[in-house]
Amino acid sequence: IAGITQAPTSQILAAGRRMTLRCTQDMRHNAMYWYRQDLGLGLRLIHYSNTAGTTGKGEVPDGYSVSRANTDDFPLTLASAVPSQTSVYFCASSDSLGGAGYTFGSGTRLTVV
Amino acid sequence: GENVEQHPSTLSVQEGDSAVIKCTYSDSASNYFPWYKQELGKGPQLIIDIRSNVGEKKDQRIAVTLNKTAKHFSLHITETQPEDSAVYFCAASDANDYKLSFGAGTTVTVRA
Numbered sequence: 001i002a003g004i005t006q007a008p009t010s011q012i013l014a015a016g017r018r019m020t021l022r023c024t025q026d027m028r029h030n031a032m033y034w035y036r037q038d039l040g041l042g043l044r045l046i047h048y049s050n051t052a053g054t055t056g057k058g059e060v061p062d063g064y065s066v067s068r069a070n071t072d073d074f075p076l077t078l079a080s081a082v083p084s085q086t087s088v089y090f091c092a093s094s095d096s097l098g099g100a101g102y103t104f105g106s107g108t109r110l111t112v113v
Numbered sequence: 114g115e116n117v118e119q120h121p122s123t124l125s126v127q128e129g130d131s132a133v134i135k136c137t138y139s140d141s142a143s144n145y146f147p148w149y150k151q152e153l154g155k156g157p158q159l160i161i162d163i164r165s166n167v168g169e170k171k172d173q174r175i176a177v178t179l180n181k182t183a184k185h186f187s188l189h190i191t192e193t194q195p196e197d198s199a200v201y202f203c204a205a206s207d208a209n210d211y212k213l214s215f216g217a218g219t220t221v222t223v224r225a
Contacts, residue, residue, distance in 0.1 A: 043215040057164065099204065099206025099210070101118075102213060104157050
């Protein structure tokens with residue numbers, strides 16, 4: 001079934017540790033995104049990539065990095081996790097300018113202790 | 114950049130009644146306005162969208178209205194059912210960007 005796969009589905013992480021959240025899509029979408037979802041704050045964009053080889057900063061990029069080596073994969077790395085990064089993380093992709101065709105993954109619930 | 118505000122943050126309705134969620138946006142260049150439904154433990158899914166050349170769009174029990182002059186758009190759910198209980202997000206984008214800007218979400222609870 002075409003879509004977005006995120007891994008892991010959940011993780012408890014000690015503060016200061018490094019963590020990479022994985023995201024893979026099989027729809028050949030050009031653009032990919034990482035959002036974090038916190039109660040009362042909605043979906044906030046962390047980083048995005050409009051096409052393979054390019055990335056950009058979103059609304060809340062500090063403490064996170066991304067890479068886009070190919071069309072399908074868009075990993076999100078927390079270099080040194082802090083408790084404020086406890087959140088649910090969603091990866092998404094789209095293939096059209098103008099915002100249409102967004103598809104979301106099922107999310108990764110991350111708890112930093 | 115675009116700023117999307119969404120109200121109310123929570124909404125409780127009796128089964129069979131209507132639910133209305135309202136959003137405003139700041140960027141007059143925005144021309145695409147989708148609505149997403151997020152069920153517990155899942156990612157958001159598109160339920161309906163509207164473009165700026167249309168004032169209203171319906172799909173069975175859901176409808177969206179757009180007022181470009183006032184820069185606001187609304188989601189209407191009629192004859193609500195328990196399965197309509199979820200978090201709903203509005204969003205906006207312009208033709209030159211891939212990205213969507215999201216509202217903060219509305220938690221809808223349909224009481225049986």
